Amino acid sequence: MKIALIGAGNLATQLGKALVRSGHEIIQVYSRTEVSAQALAAVLQTEWTVSLRQVTSEADLYIVALKDTVLDEVIPDLVQGRREAVFVHTAGSVPMTCWQGKARHYGVFYPMQTFSRARDVDFKAIPIFIEANNEVVKERLKYLAYSLSESVYELSSEQRRTLHLAAVFACNFSNYMYAVCEQMLDEAGLPFEVMNPLIDETAAKVHQLLPHEAQTGPAMRYDINVIGKHLALLAGHPEWQQLYELISKNIHHDQLRFKENKGIGV
């Protein structure tokens, strides 16, 4: 199966590397940005182009890993004259119907992970969610997914949309909590590394307990004394103060709700 990789961002980079490691043949990389196209092609030892018109017609599978916003612009040019090829995109939030009436064989190939160019990841542990418009495509995507990962799931566009939103909370937003922490420690002259054991344990804990059971801290205990002191400490950062207040309120309300559901007196 000859693959063309449309995109050269974080996801395209890590997916491309994983595909090559698993013995797949990537025959071309496309990116609007020359430096990105060139850099990824060098890593994957393949051809590259910055022109959509010069994208190869030889590929059996086109994997589109572009910003969601440019997907719709790119699709018409990409599918033209390639009726026998399979097209997939990798965006969690874009429904499969973006290909409808344009391509004949299409689907979605969504590896749920946070990718950075600078950090290689082990694809074996990454769940890959696939969707296809027909059985032939589904079998091809399954074969491809299982060649990279041990966790492969079929999922509808609607479920994937929720999954992607949930992933934004679990990953992007929890990372932002680390980022606030980073800035606070920096202001206090403390190194960020002291947080690693706490961050690791917070993540490891939810393998054993559900997050609402694993919750600790002043908001969970509804310790208004500590909460008040923290809000005062945050006076110089109104945006963090607002965040602290909102999250603490939510934690407290959720805990009350969970206790009510369990019939535990509050």
Next chain:
Amino acid sequence: MKIALIGAGNLATQLGKALVRSGHEIIQVYSRTEVSAQALAAVLQTEWTVSLRQVTSEADLYIVALKDTVLDEVIPDLVQGRREAVFVHTAGSVPMTCWQGKARHYGVFYPMQTFSRARDVDFKAIPIFIEANNEVVKERLKYLAYSLSESVYELSSEQRRTLHLAAVFACNFSNYMYAVCEQMLDEAGLPFEVMNPLIDETAAKVHQLLPHEAQTGPAMRYDINVIGKHLALLAGHPEWQQLYELISKNIHHDQLRFKENKGIGV
């Protein structure tokens, strides 16, 4: 060194177990709540009491692991008639001065971790932050801390206050992001376990990159298309919608600021 453990909550439970594992002698557990006092005393194979007046006078060290709000109430009764003993509390947000003019030898012993009764933790990797009102106490606390952990730091009350607040963000608030994710997946009929690889990688990533460098997702890319779809999806949960909007705005602003500081064009 004979130790009395004042408190039987999550932290007291895990600290008590770690102390016993490291060969320390806990001679009594106090808790207002009989069932907690009894349960922890059974685990630690020691005496227990629910009456402050019956707290032993035989201990060399009193470790107070109580809710911050009750600390001030308990201190006067506790120190009475025990002038030679050492008193410490374990609360990150309470300054050492809470003991001033009441006890003669005192300090703070703050193991920074998220503790739950149901999950044992390896104390070796937990940073312990200590503070003492004199050199003798400091040496004793250092000895105790190093018997449990490989990471021991001296820290002023003021720095610890910031550290504790930063830990609330990195741990309690990131766990709340997992909790929102948990509820979303539950509503969509998906198991929470699918998130584990993503959560693990998000935590592991900040060992290598600083959080602001590790940031990914729609807010980071300022992909208003995806952000808009997510906000629409959250229409049934205004509290999550508000959170999504606030955090996304913050991520975007921070990224602009970081780029400006680096002189990278936006």
